[in-house]
Amino acid sequence: MSQSLNKAEPITVLVVEDDAVTRRVLSLAIEKEPSLKLAAALDCVKSARAWLETQSADILLIDLGLPDGSGIDVIRYCAERYPESDVMVITASSDDDNVLASIEAGASGYVLKDAGQPDIVSSLLELQRGGSPISPTIARKVLARMRKPAEAAGLNGEKLPQVNLTKREAAILDLIARGDSYGEVARELSLSVGTVQTHIKNIYDKLSVHSRGEAVFEASRRGLLQMDRLQAR
Template sequence: MPEPAWRVALLEDDARTRRFFEDCVRAHPQLLLEASFETLAEARAWFAEHTADVLLTDLALPDGHGITLMRELAERQPACEVLVVSVFGDEDSVLACVEAGAVGYIHKDSRPDDVAQVILDVKHGASPISPMIARKLLERLRRRAADPAPAPAASLAHGVVLSPRESEVLELISRGYAYAEIARLTGVTMHTVQTHIKNLYAKLAVHSRSEAVFEASRMGLLSSMKPGA
């Protein structure tokens, strides 16, 4: 008797990327595209009445952050496996999602066959994460074992969770550094900095640097250092 197809839901705001993943799922006989969403609100409304075997979700969305839905599914539909749709250089955000319940991630520039295979691997118990993220998880476990009260992996305030790298970028923004300077200071590319900025804006529900600093300060997400310090 043939194995039933795995029901897949997709949350991705970029139309081109969303169509790519939709086509990847539809092309494989063991996968079934159950639903596809552009916004967090659409996905949350759908999952309130339906279920899926796996969710592919982007992180920075027009109306929120993918980790919000991940937490809801972990509580209400724990059988739904979550894979983060990520970009290269976004390891800290992926790490925060793994700690929140994601089983792994898929890069946005993966090949169609790779996308289907990753989903099927998850179906059979695998957790697709890179050696870099696996190493960070091990390091964090070691720190927790050595320290009975370790510092949290991400800042939590008003339901907002920031990865360590996002917190670092936020601090540099608050001090007035330009994006190019942030890239140099953190040792990442401008593209990666822009990705972190996009994630920050989505999580804080803002549209500018000044709004981000104001909201982060109001939520207690910034250190005691003043801008320009």
């Protein structure tokens, strides 16, 4: 965690999630992180819109499938009323249309619920730093959707600067693209989590990105992922 974040005011987070257990888990994860502050934890579109009518949060962390409507409506309302606020979707849905509709409504991040608590907290901090955290499986789907019109327009012949990854960096990139957490990568490659984080920082620097999702996007665009090997695991 950066020193600047520790000195700054805590980042306020509004959680909108209808499942009581998941809502509690998210709330506890936020409350345990000194850089974050739980603004409120709500369970439906109506309560979220009512809360946003009178106050705002630095980050809106929201599920899409709410009992009285779609979280996309709340995202759109928040983006229009508080354009300075960041929005991150957390959901079990990886449906292409939901992903794109969320992004179009104003979401800057999209994380699946099976992500671990440390990854979710890291994604919130990345979002506030200006990154766009997206679960790797989601990133690949969106990339595939984006690639089709690009290929039709003949734009896939773009010349990109060569990126040279070490064998260790390539292996780690494949694993985070598969969706493994830093701890899982460390166990699989018999490394410490700190060493994995150092390698990932080097990968980000080489790809000029700031998050896992962006790294998967850029690596896919450059043909750096060993997709056959990933699918075989």
